[in-house]
Amino acid sequence: xxxxxxxxxRFDDNEVLSGxxxxxxxxxVVVVIGPSGSGKSTFLRCLNLLETPDEGEVYIDGExxxxxxxxxxxLRQKMGMVFQHFxxxxxxxxxxxxxxxxxxxGRMNMEQARSKAAELLEKVGLSEKAGAYPASxxxxxxQRIAIARALAMxxxxxxxxxxxxxxxxxxxxxxxxxxxxLAKSGMTMVVVTHEMGFAREVGTRLLFIDEGKVxxxxxxxxxxxxxxxxxxxxxxxxxxx
Amino acid sequence: xxxxxxxxxxxxxxxxxxxRYKLLLSGIGVTIKxxxxxxxxxxxxxxxxxxxxxxxKRSLNTxxxxxxxxxRGTPSVTQLMIIYFVVFxxxxxxxxxxxxxxxxxxxxxxxxxxxxxxILSIDRGQTEAGRxxxxxxxxxxxxIIVPQAVKNIFPAMGNEFITLIKxxxxxxxxxxxxxQKAGDFIKSATYEAFMPLVGTAVIYFLLIKLLTILLGRYExxxxxxxxx
Numbered sequence: 001x002x003x004x005x006x007x008x009x010r011f012d013d014n015e016v017l018s019g020x021x022x023x024x025x026x027x028x029v030v031v032v033i034g035p036s037g038s039g040k041s042t043f044l045r046c047l048n049l050l051e052t053p054d055e056g057e058v059y060i061d062g063e064x065x066x067x068x069x070x071x072x073x074x075l076r077q078k079m080g081m082v083f084q085h086f087x088x089x090x091x092x093x094x095x096x097x098x099x100x101x102x103x104x105x106g107r108m109n110m111e112q113a114r115s116k117a118a119e120l121l122e123k124v125g126l127s128e129k130a131g132a133y134p135a136s137x138x139x140x141x142x143q144r145i146a147i148a149r150a151l152a153m154x155x156x157x158x159x160x161x162x163x164x165x166x167x168x169x170x171x172x173x174x175x176x177x178x179x180x181x182l183a184k185s186g187m188t189m190v191v192v193t194h195e196m197g198f199a200r201e202v203g204t205r206l207l208f209i210d211e212g213k214v215x216x217x218x219x220x221x222x223x224x225x226x227x228x229x230x231x232x233x234x235x236x237x238x239x240x241x
Numbered sequence: 242x243x244x245x246x247x248x249x250x251x252x253x254x255x256x257x258x259x260x261r262y263k264l265l266l267s268g269i270g271v272t273i274k275x276x277x278x279x280x281x282x283x284x285x286x287x288x289x290x291x292x293x294x295x296x297x298k299r300s301l302n303t304x305x306x307x308x309x310x311x312x313r314g315t316p317s318v319t320q321l322m323i324i325y326f327v328v329f330x331x332x333x334x335x336x337x338x339x340x341x342x343x344x345x346x347x348x349x350x351x352x353x354x355x356x357x358x359x360i361l362s363i364d365r366g367q368t369e370a371g372r373x374x375x376x377x378x379x380x381x382x383x384x385i386i387v388p389q390a391v392k393n394i395f396p397a398m399g400n401e402f403i404t405l406i407k408x409x410x411x412x413x414x415x416x417x418x419x420x421q422k423a424g425d426f427i428k429s430a431t432y433e434a435f436m437p438l439v440g441t442a443v444i445y446f447l448l449i450k451l452l453t454i455l456l457g458r459y460e461x462x463x464x465x466x467x468x469x
Contacts, residue, residue: 048373050369050372073372073376073377076372076373076374076375077374077375079373080373081369081373083369083370085366087364087367087370089367089371089385089389090389091388091389100374100384101371101374101375101376104376104380105374105375105376146370149374150373150374153374153375
């Protein structure tokens with residue numbers, strides 16, 4: 001579904017991604033972990049070209065997307081993204097946040113988008129917030145709305161960039177629950193996170209990225225319990241207190 | 242004659258005799274006409290120049306930069322006279338429209354900086370969220386960035402509007418009878434300086450005070466949709 005070959009990305013002189021090759025298949029829940037500054041977020045952002053790779057290829061459904069003449073906007077409609085800081089549109093109500101993209105991209109008419117939004121709001125347990133503005137929501141509620149917004153485009157893949165890192169601890173659970181339900185429903189997901197419990201429970205595969213390379217990969221439980229690489233061990237010993 | 246009798250006599254000669262107040266009234270009309278059209282043009286030009294300055298295309302950047310440089314680097318009187326006597330020399334449009342175009346071109350340079358700053362003040366995450374949903378750059382700008390920027394730049398735009406109204410006091414240079422020119426005319430006709438000039442100042446002051454109140458009300462209205 002997504003294939004990445006030999007991905008390199010530099011910011012000025014700083015090489016953030018140093019040759020990543022990876023394949024993500026339909027129905028997988030790939031959890032990406034690693035120290036901060038390791039390049040895991042950049043890797044994720046290269047998948048929908050929020051960052052343009054300097055070298056290497058990104059394929060979606062067999063089509064190379066990081067080359068001239070590709071309609072990036074159309075491809076991005078296949079990939080939803082959920083951000084650490086939610087990035088809800090503060091000038092729009094919850095309902096408008098969700099319906100904006102499906103309507104403006106011509107995917108749905110207003111009526112369809114509204115009924116889709118109602119269905120998604122129910123799914124994330126926030127039906128009563130349809131008319132509210134983002135500023136009146138808690139962090140956990142904002143992130144659930146952000147997930148609903150991404151789902152409104154009916155994407156094939158959802159990318160999560162540290163979705164719970166900006167949340168108060170007591171709100172992490174409600175967001176993870178939504179994500180777990182999504183995973184169970186068969187959604188293909190790539191999740192950059194520090195939530196090892198989530199990785200163990202719903203991840204089908206885990207990548208440990210450090211210094212721009214995938215150092216270790218495997219079934220989450222195995223990697224987390226028996227890391228082979230020294231750097232993985234060092235990282236996990238700090239994270240799993 | 243006593244002091245007050247003197248004042249009322251001067252007042253009569255300056256404003257009432259020969260219906261001179263009508264001159265000032267029509268001057269107010271000219272000032273308002275020119276200012277309104279100029280603000281409108283200034284916002285359109287300003288938005289376009291801001292887009293040029295924000296664009297990734299070098300050529301557009303250059304256009305925006307040269308425009309802003311030239312306008313900011315020359316006096317508005319000079320610009321007005323060039324537009325009127327050179328650019329529109331052979332075109333037979335109403336004077337006030339040509340003047341408004343000149344002020345719009347001038348204001349556009351300042352407005353573009355206000356708009357540019359307003360757009361840059363919106364968090365990058367907003368653009369990323371829009372683009373990641375599959376919206377085009379244009380749609381993201383139109384539906385996500387601009388509506389938020391408008392709120393932020395509103396006070397600065399109000400300021401620019403006020404500055405512009407006062408700037409129009411130079412339209413007498415191309416033969417338009419605005420408030421300033423009317424005051425000046427009365428001064429020449431009556432050999433009085435104090436009353437006509439202070440009268441002119443008071444009219445400008447009241448006009449701008451009124452505008453400030455209206456802008457303040459509208460800003461409150463804009464901010465009402467914010468739930469904090």
